[in-house]
């Protein structure tokens with residue numbers, strides 16, 4: 069057995085057997101064979117609470133079971149998660165090495181098969197093959213012009229806001245958070261805009277795992293395959309063409325599979341991130357006050373949300389390539405481990421006070437780490453930063469239109485998705501997204517949502533017959549730009 073250097077205490081416990089006297093031995097609701105707590109079913113509805121119970125019982129790595137009582141380790145510690153994802157010599161993402169796959173207990177008919185089944189994509193590959201596939205993805209991403217991207221995110225936000233701003237109310241999940249990332253991703257991969265809504269519906273259906281999920285997956289794959297073939301024949305300056313032309317020489321199937329990976333990873337994670345940030349800002353008076361008072365920027369609010377509510381709460385999974393030890397547990401070759409992003413982010417060893425601000429600290433696990441670290445994080449951050457900022461600029465008086473306790477979530481082991489976020493605001497006129505944004509839509513008085521940092525700065529220029537040319541404004545006391553500069557930056561797409 070190889071003993072990891074980061075954890076002194078190895079155990080000789082048999083894999084997945086809780087120590088004698090451990091409360092997990094107690095048989096009861098939520099506990100399966102071998103005394104393993106189940107990560108599914110009614111007892112696991114509040115996964116956050118269950119993870120804390122497991123942390124108290126077992127420490128940073130706990131034995132649990134998935135559907136069909138398939139055993140797995142859940143990694144709860146921040147350091148242990150980081151160690152696992154950054155040590156490819158000991159842990160792989162290739163599920164074919166998992167004992168449960170090899171003995172058929174996590175086979176094709178397992179409810180989590182879509183997360184488990186090995187696919188020829190970079191998320192499941194390792195070594196040279198991972199370098200080849202991931203190299204093509206990151207190579208194509210380096211061709212993205214972030215200045216134009218931010219400008220596009222602004223325009224897409226304006227279009228979405230125009231659809232509901234005259235009504236004075238909206239659902240910011242169904243009408244905003246779920247559409248903005250898909251619109252941006254379709255633009256990046258070079259797909260016609262007409263596809264956006266259909267792709268949102270198909271992806272939502274696919275990720276929910278409803279009865280029509282297979283048909284939706286087929287629709288997504290057929291659209292992406294046609295798009296790949298079209299770009300092979302008619303290259304353009306877009307992500308798809310750069311993926312095709314990369315020296316890694318991906319096949320058409322590999323290109324389509326990676327477009328699907330990028331589209332779905334980006335769609336689900338970024339939609340969750342935007343919804344989480346907006347909910348946090350709408351329901352937590354601390355963040356509202358900090359944003360209004362200029363002690364926090366929208367990107368900082370996004371980062372805080374990545375700590376508190378990571379868009380992917382766990383990733384299934386990592387698999388041990390050899391006998392080893394992690395967090396005091398003896399891990400056998402072929403064991404599966406759940407990358408616990410949400411529990412890792414609230415590990416009391418790094419966050420003794422969960423209410424304390426994490427401003428300036430980006431060491432959360434939301435984007436993973438090691439060889440598989442999310443290559444699209446700058447894109448995800450840009451969509452959330454620019455989208456939320458531009459939305460608040462258009463709707464400075466936005467408020468939650470229900471009791472916070474009425475908000476509903478759809479939770480799986482991998483993510484927690486806000487179902488809807490009803491809001492109300494004073495009805496506003498639409499804006500021409502191709503023209504300089506009209507400042508008339510903004511109230512003349514500073515509203516609670518005004519995100520400028522200067523207390524003395526007006527919320528917006530006084531309404532007039534024509535929008536005045538933006539005047540350069542001095543940076544605020546904390547060096548942050550004032551309202552005019554932000555409007556100017558917004559218009560220029562920075």
Ligand code: HEM
Nearest residue numbers: 190191333334337338341379434435436440442444447448
């Ligand atoms: C807020 C948004 C996002 C979050 C929180 C997020 C999070 C993650 C996480 C946790 C992983 C898995 C890491 C692991 O396996 O250890 C991942 C992988 C990946 N993400 Fe993201 N992601 C986001 C946005 C995006 C975007 C916008 C794109 C593409 C444009 C993207 C593309 C990918 C790809 C291709 C992988 C697989 C990388 C590999 O296995 O080598 N993600 N992401």
